[in-house]
Amino acid sequence: MKWLSDVSLTPHHTFGLPARAQAIVEAHCVQDLQEIWQASDYHNSPKLVVGEGSNLLFCQDFEGVVVLNRLKGITIDNHADHYLLHVGAGEPWHAFVAWSIDNAMPGLENLALIPGCVGAAPIQNIGAYGVEFAERCAYVDIYHPDTGNQRRLSCDECQFGYRDSIFKTPAMQGWVITQVGFRLDKAWKPVLKYGALAELDSQQATPKGIFDAVCAIRRAKLPDPSVCGNAGSFFKNPVLDSEQATKLKVSYPDVPLFSAPLGQKKVAAGWLIDQCGLKGKRQGGARVHPQQALVITNAENAISDDVIRLAKHVVSHVYTRFGVRLEHEVRLIDQQGETTLEAQ
Ligand SMILES: Cc1cc2nc3c(=O)[nH]c(=O)nc-3n(C[C@H](O)[C@H](O)[C@H](O)COP(=O)(O)OP(=O)(O)OC[C@H]3O[C@@H](n4cnc5c(N)ncnc54)[C@H](O)[C@@H]3O)c2cc1C
Structure with missing residues (x-):
């Protein structure tokens, strides 16, 4: 197995933001996974399994080992x-x-x-x-x-x-x-x-x-991540109970609602963001996609802080206007592992 230390994570996630990892290694079989976890140099370091990094935002440098899952067949x-x-x-x-x-x-x-x-x-x-x-x-x-x-x-x-x-x-x-x-x-x-x-x-x-x-x-x-960095939908479509959904429909008759299990309703998060006039909104190098409000892009040399600030701005505006709390779908990673937008 080839271990690389102090590695740029830019090519390993589709947002393409600057971030580094203590080490990176590919696992091709279960035996590789076992050896990686037992490696004495990194025994106490956190490990993060990554596929193509298309649902990830590295908020800071990762002080651990990124394990690229390459188990094939x-x-x-x-x-x-x-x-x-x-x-x-x-x-x-x-x-x-x-x-x-x-x-x-x-x-x-x-x-x-x-x-x-x-x-x-x-x-x-x-x-x-x-x-x-x-x-x-x-x-x-x-x-x-x-x-x-x-x-x-x-x-x-x-x-x-x-x-x-x-x-x-x-x-x-x-x-x-x-x-x-x-x-x-x-x-x-x-x-x-x-x-x-x-x-x-x-x-x-x-x-x-x-x-x-x-x-x-x-x-x-959808924006092609190889042309404009992004991680697909940044937010999930919020799931509302029937009372919340009815209230929203009365105030905003055009709101797109979809059936969800247990009599709940899903509301299109992109519509909520669009109604707040946030399509195309920029923060540093990050931008809410001008056509797809659910997607935050690395429009121009963004850093993770730009994306985080923009995402928080979107959450706060949607909550103020509609009383609906957006949850991020993208997985946020800090120095030690998983974190949340609220913790940033
Ligand atoms: C342009 C674009 C469009 C997208 N469209 C959609 C869509 O239509 N629908 C949709 O649902 N998603 C969509 N996504 C999100 C993304 O593609 C999916 O979530 C995808 O499954 C992530 O795969 P990945 O290998 O890149 O995972 P990564 O981003 O590498 O990892 C995601 C999470 O899974 C963990 N993980 C990865 N592999 C393993 C493993 N083998 N074992 C344990 N943990 C693991 C990671 O630690 C991380 O927490 C889109 C993303 C982009 C960029």
Whole structure:
């Protein structure tokens, strides 16, 4: 294994902000993970597992080891009515989705072009265009490098919710996702309920057609991180109880509300931010994207402090105007590990 010390993290996260790590190393197998955690030079240093860094904001230099998860491999079990795919956590997500479509195993086409690695998909239960990872999840394999324990969590045990799962809870601290199981039913049904996909003809729709449509929509709508640094949606869509949602609808009849479990409603955070006139708002080199209010970009040599100040400004304006508290979807990392916007 190749260890590098005092390394720039700029190329290892899609915001592309300046930050450094004490050390960085790639893990290609479970044995590598064990050796990294046992390395005497870094025994007491915090460890951060990273895929492509597409959901990360480094608030300060990280005083620990960044472990790039590069556990690869895909195997297929062909069952009568479904395929069961076993996929290494370090496989790039979009390439895996494209491979599944090319190999006539549809079901993930709505999730095309989401950046990141397969191993991060369960963590925030990635979702787009009417499909969530949870709907295709068979299991998640995890490994605890400190103890050597391994476990397989069923889909139910993962406790998936909207951009949420057990992997965001303290119970999963210290565990690394090593492999993900996907169940793709052979009786394929197109999911065309969301946005521009609703214009497609369900009789004519093919997995490849939907895959291409999703890629085209995303390329047209979202800033490409290789051109303009960002981490996708900075905030989650707030979930409101029915009383809060009704109050909001009475005051703002145009507010976009969507059904959520348990009779709750999700409100489009982008709409709230837009109503506050914050599209295009700048703070240093950071900017609220002029077309996508949910996305904060590294418009021009931003530093993490610019992004943090801008994000706080957005939260405070939306709260003052609507009484709705935005929560960040992006994971914030300080010197020792995970932190929150409020703590910055
Ligand atoms: C342009 C753009 C568009 C996006 N669109 C969407 C979208 O449509 N829907 C959506 O849900 N998300 C979206 N995202 C967010 C992001 O792509 C996903 O959250 C993705 O799953 C992150 O993968 P990653 O490998 O980059 O994770 P990272 O950013 O590297 O890590 C994210 C978190 O997971 C942890 N982690 C990563 N891998 C492991 C592992 N193997 N074991 C344990 N912990 C791990 C990290 O420590 C960190 O806390 C978008 C991001 C961008 C930049």
